[in-house]
Amino acid sequence: MTTSTSPTALASDTGIATPVRVATIGAGRIGSSHTELIARHVPGAVVAAVADPVDGAAERLAGAVDAGFATADIDVVLASPDVDAVLITAPARSHSELVCRAAAAGKHVFCEKPMAVTLDEADRAIAAASDADVVLQVGFNRRFASGFAAARRAVDDGRVGTPQLLRSLTRDPGPWHVDPARVPQWTIFLETLIHDFDTLCFLNPGARPASVHAFADALIRPDAKASGHLDTAIVTIAFDNGAIATAEASFSALYGYDVRGEVFGSAGMATAGDGRTSDMTFYGAAGIAIDTARRDTVLLHNAYVGELTAFVESVRSGSPAVVGGADARTALQIALAAIRSVETGRTVTVDEVD
Incomplete structure (x- = not known):
């Protein structure tokens, strides 16, 4: 991988891999659940940030998991050098756009299903992740x-x-x-x-x-x-x-x-x-x-932990996502x-x- 969040970049000067810094976009029910799993059950990952436009939602979730920062502005997360990957758990109709924006910012992407609601949207999301050389995993738990x-x-x-x-x-x-x-x-x-x-x-x-x-x-x-x-x-x-x-x-x-x-x-x-x-x-x-x-x-608690762990491992190793954009498209x-x-x-x- 050639992005700033490649596995090589996720290593400290001591040679010990540093945690994958994940930001959540969407602090609703499933976003909150996934974020808490990242914080407490997924090895090799930390919650770096939470973004949600609803007043107070990001702050509440960020406080519950001791995240680095909270914001109502998604662009702040995408521009942050302290974020390696994003967890997209916003409303379904926004998923494909957010995948494209995150990939363009060089962030690895875990996207809840559906990745898109039209095939054109799906193709754009898949292409965006491929062009940016970032991991794209879809939440088929x-x-x-x-x-x-x-x-x-x-x-x-x-x-x-x-x-x-x-x-x-x-x-x-x-x-x-x-x-x-x-x-x-x-x-x-x-x-x-x-x-x-x-x-x-x-x-x-x-x-x-x-x-x-x-x-x-x-x-x-x-x-x-x-x-x-x-x-x-x-x-x-x-x-x-x-x-x-x-x-x-x-x-x-x-x-x-x-x-x-x-x-x-x-x-x-x-x-x-x-x-x-x-x-x-x-x-x-x-x-x-x-x-x-x-x-x-x-x-499906263990399945959710398993899919998020697999995503983090893909980011750290540079390996393809276990469940990728092509699976979501089918x-x-x-x-x-x-x-x-x-x-x-x-x-x-x-x-x-x-």
Whole structure:
């Protein structure tokens, strides 16, 4: 790497590598969670700064993690020589622009999903990171969850055989209280199922999505459908290696946060994911009960730590990101094809949206 934040630059005069100095852009729920993980659970990294335009938000988070400084001005972070990398956790529609700005400033980038909401935006973000020779990693955390990683190993070592049927689902915890008017259109595809689309590609390595058919409705809030709100969806994806996959999402699972995946092949099947917070099951007079997670940051805590640790290691070593811009672009293609399928009521080839 040739940027000022290359692995060579991240070493002290004593030859001991100095920590990667990470700045958070966006101090909301997931930004705060990621920042606290960087500060307390990711070796070789420190929180250098927090930026957020909301009055007081950056200061509160920076104070909680003892960050170097807080600011409402993103440009201050991007211009700072005390920042090696940025963590982009601002609203989704701003991600691609922020990736480009950060890359142009020579900062390595960890971007929460989705990296972009159009393919043109995705291509610009990928090109910006490549031109600046900086690491670009996208936050597809399920690849780092132990069960999903083990399922992929079962595919890689041949135990599953040739993948034939795949399944991935996301059910956000209920009851759902969000005002539908505050949810951007197509969120269920671009921000929720985008995880499942990446998971299906991850569990079917080397294959490319070929066609998509999607069904979606407002089953939780039927009154909001007229304004374009969708809260429930199933997407079928045909891959070029013959495998058929389904992705499913709901915004309101009353029993808790639920994430699962499955790959069935010619030699076996691997499943991953659960809503449990432990493997304890309680048997009592009222029946059988298990404890379930109510937040993604609880259920996928170790996966979040894993993806942030992998990003820091890529910055320190100069190695490519484990989950890069091309992976994000593929998941986005599926999401855009799903949107077009809902709009037209037909199967859409992925090439149509490229």
